[in-house]
Amino acid sequence: MRRRLTLLVAATTVLVLIAFLVPLAILVRQAAADKAVSQATVxxxxxxxxxxxxxxxxxxxxxxxxxxxxxxxxxxxxxxxEPAEQTPAVRLAASNLLAFTVATGSGREIVAPVAISGRGVYVVRTVVPDADLTRGVARSWLVLAGLGLTLVLLGLAVADRLARTLVAPIADLSAVSHRLARAELSARASPSGPPEVREVAGALNHLAGRIQDLLREEREQVADISHRLRTPLTALRLEVESLRDPGEAGRVAAAADSIERAVTLVIQQARRRGGERKSCDATTVVADRVAFWTVLAEDTDRLVRQELPDNPLLVALPADELAAALDALLGNVFAHTPDGTALAVTLRPHPSGGATLTVSDEGPGFPAQALLRGASGSGSTGLGLDIARRAAETGGGSLQVLTAPTGGALVRMDLAAAPLTEP
Incomplete structure (x- = not known):
């Protein structure tokens, strides 16, 4: 936009200068010729x-x-x-007794007859050469061209200055809109520039505030719904205390604790301020969750293979979200493959930074609509893969559903590297 405004002003200035300087240049040339002819006539x-x-x-x-x-x-x-040949103009002036000026190939010829009684007609003649007719014209044209160029450059400078005052507020609005798209809901535009741009900035700020209010209400509603689950959990704990078998009571209590931690996590995530991201050590989180699921795998005769690095891998994802994503992927394996199906979890550093987490199994694989939220094709909620996908994309990564070499499902999560400093 800035370049277009500058080009528009440049084109307008050039057209105005052409309309002004071309007639002026012609007038300068005519004035120089008239001056030379006038001097010769005198x-x-x-x-x-x-x-x-x-x-x-x-x-x-x-x-x-x-x-x-x-x-x-x-x-x-x-x-x-001055020696000269008699020209047709001289003969015409002598015969008609008329003084006039005529253009010739070498300049302007001026003749004036003088009739003297008893002596005849004399003809006075002079020639103004082309060099005298255009004397100083080239220099005047250069001055006019320099003046025109100076005016064009001055117009471009003024146009660029004005365009910058128009474009800068628009660029600020664009930057704020991109920040809002990245969930930085605290971003606000500074109202500046023309009244129309200031009005747009105010509308954008109002929209951002409204989005914050709506998200805050939604988070509180989710938190309230999650908090209501604590009541049945309390009742479940009371039922656990009434169980006589210590082993069974311990298993039910562990399950209740796990549900309570999940509810607490939902409340914390719901109330987390938008745009605030954290990082974690993917090696530690993956190792902890694989150890948890390995115990369940032993009960269903599943072989769990894991390949984890020895060093920490920092990724741009909170530990609880990474754990929830991995739990969703492993939960899919346990829910949609028969007992005894082997699975593998691999965590490797990514060449461009971050890490690559892979979960594969030797089951039947995923249906075509597996990545559609709420569609599983196998009787489940269809949210597991979507939870993992959103977790990966939230941290700047991606998720791919592939086919394992054994014909089963293979899910690959590319996790972005954590920033050098926490926000």
């Missing part, structure tokens, strides 16, 4: 009285040293002053 007017008052020999002396070369054609055919 010289001829001073010679005409001398023709009638002086004999030819004295007239010849008077013609010497004139500012312009002057020739006087006598009735006898002699030429006094």
């Amino acid at each position: 010289v001829l007017q001073t010679i005409v009285p001398l023709v009638g008052n002086n004999p030819d020999d004295q007239l010849s002396l008077s013609l010497q040293g004139q500012p312009v070369p002057v020739s006087v054609f006598t009735p006898s055919g002699a030429v006094l002053g």
Whole structure:
């Protein structure tokens, strides 16, 4: 936009200058020619009285040293002053007794007849060469061209300055809108520039505030719904205390604790301020969750293979979200493959930073609609893969559903590297 405004002003300025300078240049050339012709005419007017008052020999002396070369054609055919041939203009002036100026190939020819009683008709003639007709014109044109170029450059500078005052607020609005799209809901635009742009900035700020209010209400509603689950959990704990079998009571209590932790996590995530991201050590989180699921795998005769690095891998994802995503992927394996199906969990550093988490199994694989939220094709809620996908994308990564070499399902999560400093 800034370049277009500058080009528009430049084009307008050039057109105005052309409309002004071209006629002025023609006028300068005409003025120079008129000045040269006027000077020559004045010289001829001073010679005409001398023709009638002086004999030819004295007239010849008077013609010497004139500012312009002057020739006087006598009735006898002699030429006094500057030698020259008799031209058609001279003959016409002598026959018609008319003074006039005519253009020739070498310049302007000026003739003036002088009729003297008893002596005949004398013709005074001078020629203004083209060099005198255009004297100073080139220099004047250069001055006009320099003036035009200066005005164009000045117009471009002013246009760029004005365009910057228009474009800068718009660029600020664009940057704020991109920050809002990245869930930085605290971003606000500074109202500046023309009134229309200030109005747009105010509307964008109002929209951002409204989004914050709506999200805050939604988070509180989710937190309230999650908090209501604590009541049945409390009742479940009371039922656990009434169980007589210690082993069974321990298993049910562990399940209740796990549900309570999940509810607490939902409340914390719901109340987390939008745009605030944290990082974690993917090696530690994956190792902890694989150890948890390995115990369940032993109960269903599943072989769990894991490949984890020895060093920490920092990724741009909170530990609870990474754990929830991995739990969703492993939960899919346990829910949608028969007992005894082997699975593998691999965590490797990514070449461009971050990490690559892979969960594969030797089951039947995923249906075509597996990545659609709420569609599983196997009787479940269809949210497991979507939870993992959103967790990966929230941290700047991605998720892919592939086919394992054994024909089963393979889910690959690319996790972005954690920033150097926490926000």
